[in-house]
Amino acid sequence: MSDLRSRSDNTSARAPLATHEIELRVRYPECDPMGFVHHAVYPVWLEMGRTEMLRASGGDYRALEESGVFLAVVRLELRYRRPARYDDLVRVRTSLLAAGPVKIEHAYEVLRGEELLVEAKTTLACLDREGRARPVPTGLALGADPVSAEHAAR
C-alpha cells in the first residue's frame, strides 16, 4: 500500500488498529466483456470486508442502522494492479487505519493467492437518520477492540 499511503495523511502511515480477511468467489456478472472483474465491483467487496470485520469483533452493521447510526462512504480511492477473472477465489484484507470522532479510515488489499490485484482506501462519515454528521458511537466495535485485534493477528 506504499503508494496510496505515501500520498495520504500521516494516520495511514501508522500500523493498522486491526486487520480482517474475507474470501469470495468472483461471480459471472461481476465480469465484463474484457473477461475481467469490472472496476465498479471492487467497492462492493470492500464494503463486505468492512461489514465482516465489524461482525468478527462482535458488531452488527444492520443493528447499527436500525439504531439510527449510518456509516456513509465520503471518500474512496482505488488502484488497480492486476485484473481478477470469473471464478477466481480472491481475498479482501481490510485494515482499520483510524477511528476519529466523526470519521473512520480503512485500507484494503484485494489478493489472489499472494498476488496483489487492487489496493484501496476509504473514509467513512458517521451520520444520523437525517443524514447529519454525528459522533462515532463510543463502544462501536469497529475492529479496534482487543478481541478483534487478536482475531486479526491470527
Next chain:
Amino acid sequence: MSDLRSRSDNTSARAPLATHEIELRVRYPECDPMGFVHHAVYPVWLEMGRTEMLRASGGDYRALEESGVFLAVVRLELRYRRPARYDDLVRVRTSLLAAGPVKIEHAYEVLRGEELLVEAKTTLACLDREGRARPVPTGLALGADPVSAEHAAR
C-alpha cells in the same frame, strides 16, 4: 409475445390497455464475459419501462412510495430470444395487460430495431408500508387512463 401469452391466463390475450416505449443504451458492466447483456439485467430495464409508462401518464412512482404505496414484483417471466451487446441501442416496449383490485400485469418486448431480443411478463402486487397487500389506489395513473392510451397510440 405469442408464446408467453398462449401459456398464460386469458387476461393477456386481450389488447393491452396501454403501451409505452423507452430507449436505452447498453452499459459496459451490463455485459458479461460472453460479450452479451447478462440475463439478470433485463428485469432492471423492465422496471424502467414501467416507471416511464407511469410518468408518461402523469404518475410518479417516487411520490407513490412516499405516500405509502409500494408495487412489488411477485412474478416474473422472461424469454431470451437473441442477445443484446455492449453499446446497442435497445427499446423496451411495455404494455399494461390488466390492472385488477390488488394486482397489475404487464408484458414487455425488448427490441433492437425491429429484432425481438427478449419478451417478458410481470405481475405486481400493491403493498402498504408494512408489506401487506392493499388495494391498487383508484386514480393510480398506471397507463390505463385515456391520456396515456392516447400517448401510447402516437
Next chain:
Amino acid sequence: MSDLRSRSDNTSARAPLATHEIELRVRYPECDPMGFVHHAVYPVWLEMGRTEMLRASGGDYRALEESGVFLAVVRLELRYRRPARYDDLVRVRTSLLAAGPVKIEHAYEVLRGEELLVEAKTTLACLDREGRARPVPTGLALGADPVSAEHAAR
C-alpha cells in the same frame, strides 16, 4: 414448487436428477430503498447455485467456456413469496430437472431458514462460441452423474 410445476411440462413433475445447496449472505447494494433484496438480484444467485452444483459434481463452468461450450439462459421464471433483507443468510437450493440433448432445466428455492422466499425455474441452451445451438456435451457433469446425486442426497 407446486405452483411453478403444475403449470409446466411433465419433465418438472419428475423427481430432480440432483439437488445442491449454497448459502450466501445478502449484500448491502443488493437491497433497494424498500429495504428488500431487489427482484433482479435473484437470477444472479440462481446462476451461482448452478455453478456450485456443477463444481460439486466435479465440473467447472469456467473450463467449459474456455473449451467453447456456453450455457445461455433462454427462459427464466420467478415467483417472489417473501422478501429477503440486508445481511440475511439465505440458501439457494438448485435442482436439476432435465438434461436433454440441447437444453437443461433447473428449479430453485431460495430459503431463509425453512421459510420459502422465492421459487424459480430456468431453461439453459447449449451454445458454441458463435452462439449457435450445439448438443450438451456427453460427460458434462451437470449434477446428473452418480457422484453428484450422492452428494445431493447427503
Next chain:
Amino acid sequence: MSDLRSRSDNTSARAPLATHEIELRVRYPECDPMGFVHHAVYPVWLEMGRTEMLRASGGDYRALEESGVFLAVVRLELRYRRPARYDDLVRVRTSLLAAGPVKIEHAYEVLRGEELLVEAKTTLACLDREGRARPVPTGLALGADPVSAEHAAR
C-alpha cells in the same frame, strides 16, 4: 474540483482539454436501503460519461475494443459530497485532463441542478488484447481533437 485537484499532480491544474455532459435518471436498484444511490454506482456513470464524450467527438469505444485497443481504469478517486436519490435527474460532467503516451486522465462532477454531489478522477491505461500496456493510438478521438473541444465549448 479544487480538493481533488490540489492533492494531485500538476496536470490536473491545467484547463481541461475538453468537457462533455450527459444526463441520466437514477434507477431504483441503484439505490440502497438508506434510500441513496449506492457509492459503487458512480464509477459506472463516470464510464458512461467517458464513452459519450468519446462518441460526441466522433469516436466509438466498442469499435476501439474490436480493433484490439482497451482502456482499463488503473486509478479511481471519488469524493461523495451529497447523496443522489431514486428518480433524480443527474448530470455527469466529464473533463479530459491529460492524454499522455500510455495514460489518460479524466475528472468528473456529478451534479443535480447546480448542486455538486460527487467529484471524481480516473486514470486509464491503454492495453492490447493480451492486457499489455500499449501506446494510446494517435488519432484516438478522446475529446482532445478540435471538433470535440468545440463541442465541449457549446
